[in-house]
Amino acid sequence: MHAGSVQIDGSSPSDIAASVARLITSGEVAPGERLPTVRALAAQLGVSPATVSQAWQALARAGLIESRGRAGSFVRRRDGTWLPPRTQGLAGHLGPSRLDLSRGTPDPLLLPRLERALARVSASAETPSYHDLPVVPELERVLREGWPYEAEGITVVDGALDAVSRTLEASVRFGDRVAVEVPGFPPFFDLIEALGAAPVPVALDAEGMTPESLRAALARKPRAIVLQPRAQNPTGASMTAERAEELATVLRTHPNGADVLVVEDDHSGQISTSADVSLGRWLPDRVVHVRSFSKSHGPDLRIAALGGPAAVLDQVVARRMLGPGWTSRMLQRILVALLTDGESMDEVAEATRQYYARQRALANALAEHGVEAPRSDGINTWIPVHDERFALVQLAAAGIRVAPGSPFLAPDTAGAGEFVRVTAGMIRADASGVASAIAAAALPHPPGVYSLEHRWA
Incomplete structure (x- = not known):
């Protein structure tokens, strides 16, 4: 370890762990780097070895460090490099x-049981043609009955993120801007950047995206807007019908709003306590509404429906024909059974x-x-x-x-x-016990600073 000054705040196990965690997060301590022994750091900080040991255990539980037995403790190398x-x-x-x-x-x-749905599905996975319509007629009927507005077209894809991704790929070009809620779903930021576009942050409150922030975003001429009408991830906010109408009015009256595509990710609609809402009620020709069944019926079903202008959906369907082709019709029929079975x-x-x-x-x-x-x-x-x-x-x-x-x-x-x-x-x-632990972690902790002349002994 090279020399240098590092700072440890506090003398409790949690304070020491948090200080070392900040060094790891900032990159001052690199992945794979060996940490000091418990006794060496305890001597430098003037605390007991048991205190440092508890800090090391907390860091290990958080997945930041790992023990290699007699070789010592090391900063854990980053996993999941295949992820965005x-x-x-x-x-x-x-x-x-x-x-x-x-x-x-x-x-x-809390997911519905699959036995009854599976019993209603054919035992064979027949598909008479590779060029059949991508959504089975009985599922389209069920979806249209519950859709929040009269959509020109409806199809199904492999999950909500797949729907948002394919819609943006069909509509956004390199260098475009995309307005997106902040805080928002991290894969949306990754997706926008992967398309070579630039995210334009839009603020939200308890009723969803704010009209004032949307106006400010429209001044930057975005090509598309991505929003979550219900159970927004991460805030849990749900949009009211009044707010949706306000946003639709902003888009209809703003000089830069005419050509903006709105992509709505209703990922938790089936388990939301809020009313179904969509800007498509007022702007059906420029809203693509996505409805996922992962949260309500099972993530592994990998089914989301999207409805909107045929000009956009036709591009999505045509592009999928050069890849997966369609979402499994067996899975579609299982979803039909789940959506129509009383139990x-x-x-x-x-x-x-x-x-x-x-x-x-x-x-x-x-x-x-x-x-x-x-x-x-x-x-x-x-x-x-x-x-x-x-x-x-x-x-x-x-x-x-x-x-x-x-x-x-x-x-x-x-x-x-x-x-x-x-x-x-x-x-x-x-x-109550979980809330007590969260409160202890959320509220300010007592200050205390210990400065070390060398990185580690």
């Missing part, structure tokens, strides 16, 4: 935890009630500890913290994993604050 940049930051280093609230996935115990519908309704109850239980418990969490729809909630890295390590020490907030923020939104995203939908019990 911000998705890597969101995935983090996955290790054991008592309670994982970081993934943003539905509770598998399956009851199971999804019960999941919606459970997620709502879990969100409220966590919010109420946090309030008792002095942490105000926003009203959240769906399965995620967005919690402000004093220090993101400290909060992650502190919660890891308590056996709880949450997602860091920084991947959800666009690069040019400095000063937006620090947050963590918590998948409240996975808190099946002990909301």
